[in-house]
Amino acid sequence: MVVVGGFSVRLVEALTKTPFLELAHNGTIYAEVEPDAEYLIEVEYVGDDIEGTVLYEWTVDGKEVDFQKTLDRSSPPYLIGLPYRDEEGVRKKVAWRFAKTTRISGNSTGSNAGGGTSTGGSNNIFGTVVVDIYDTLEAGRKKPYRTKPKPYTPNFEESPPPRSPSPTEQENAEEPKPTKKDEKKRVRSIVGETKVTKSYRPMQSSSASHTVIIKKAEARIKAPPKKNMAYKIGKRLQQIEIKYRTTVGLIHEGVLATPPFWDMYRLECKAKGSNQGGTPMEDMSHVPRKTIRFNARYDGGLLVCPAKKVDLFDLTGLDD
Numbered sequence: 261m262v263v264v265g266g267f268s269v270r271l272v273e274a275l276t277k278t279p280f281l282e283l284a285h286n287g288t289i290y291a292e293v294e295p296d297a298e299y300l301i302e303v304e305y306v307g308d309d310i311e312g313t314v315l316y317e318w319t320v321d322g323k324e325v326d327f328q329k330t331l332d333r334s335s336p337p338y339l340i341g342l343p344y345r346d347e348e349g350v351r352k353k354v355a356w357r358f359a360k361t362t363r364i365s366g367n368s369t370g371s372n373a374g375g376g377t378s379t380g381g382s383n384n385i386f387g388t389v390v391v392d393i394y395d396t397l398e399a400g401r402k403k404p405y406r407t408k409p410k411p412y413t414p415n416f417e418e419s420p421p422p423r424s425p426s427p428t429e430q431e432n433a434e435e436p437k438p439t440k441k442d443e444k445k446r447v448r449s450i451v452g453e454t455k456v457t458k459s460y461r462p463m464q465s466s467s468a469s470h471t472v473i474i475k476k477a478e479a480r481i482k483a484p485p486k487k488n489m490a491y492k493i494g495k496r497l498q499q500i501e502i503k504y505r506t507t508v509g510l511i512h513e514g515v516l517a518t519p520p521f522w523d524m525y526r527l528e529c530k531a532k533g534s535n536q537g538g539t540p541m542e543d544m545s546h547v548p549r550k551t552i553r554f555n556a557r558y559d560g561g562l563l564v565c566p567a568k569k570v571d572l573f574d575l576t577g578l579d580d
Contacts, residue, residue, distance in 0.1 A: 262289045262500050266307020267314075269391045269500040272339070274298035274355035274454040277461055280504070285515045290386070291504040292516070298355040298452035301340040301389060302461065305333040310475055312395070315493055316340070319390040320356065320449045326415050330396060330491050334476040337461040340391075342414035342451060349409040353459075357452035358387075358504070359419070385513060386503035387448050395494035402490045417450045447506055548574040 261270040310333040341353035510516040557565035
């Protein structure tokens, strides 16, 4: 989990609530995710000062989610999803889904998955989740609804974002074509299907957090939440950002260690089949290679290892 100023933020799988693997690289936190997986944002205060109420706002892929959440510092881990109201006016929420996206040009200014605008390749390479935490000011009691609230749908995309054309493609006015390699690297968040039935995750005690859990439990008994209190936004206390990408994408950006070249090539081209399965792989006649031959081995006149040859390819010159 990412902990800044006593506040914790992490991405968890929508059904199992299992956190996605997080990696620290050059002072930035990255989450290793899988396409089509659905997720929620888990927030919690893990500091010692558990008095007071804070307000959370979150932005996914550059788009602010039109919703705020106030929580006491003594609250258990809270699961953030996309809010909506059903036909009966009951507020509910649904998970996000990591969707494959086509290539976003690094030479142009394009829209990301959230509809926001970002410039440059580095801003478009990763998906981002940003959580802002604010202090709060009490603004009186909430007014009850005079009529049944109107239903509304999650304010987020339901399909992967379009690919932004490069300047050359804009000049030629041609329809940009998807890049299969990039589809394996980039994912963006869209509306998922998993309904969130429980907003709080039970706190799991450990030697490191046992004292904080006990203090939170005592605080909730002494001062129950003011459910009918309205709050105004105060000063920002913290901003926490998590960048996410697929395994292949993290390898290409140097966040994960590069595997052996042959394994890397097979990881990127496995969708094209293998030479063992009868489906030809990409033509590698232009790639420098070195052939190593192994002689047959015998034991007591019996063949234990047949002769074979192995081709080693130099992939350092291939384009990303």
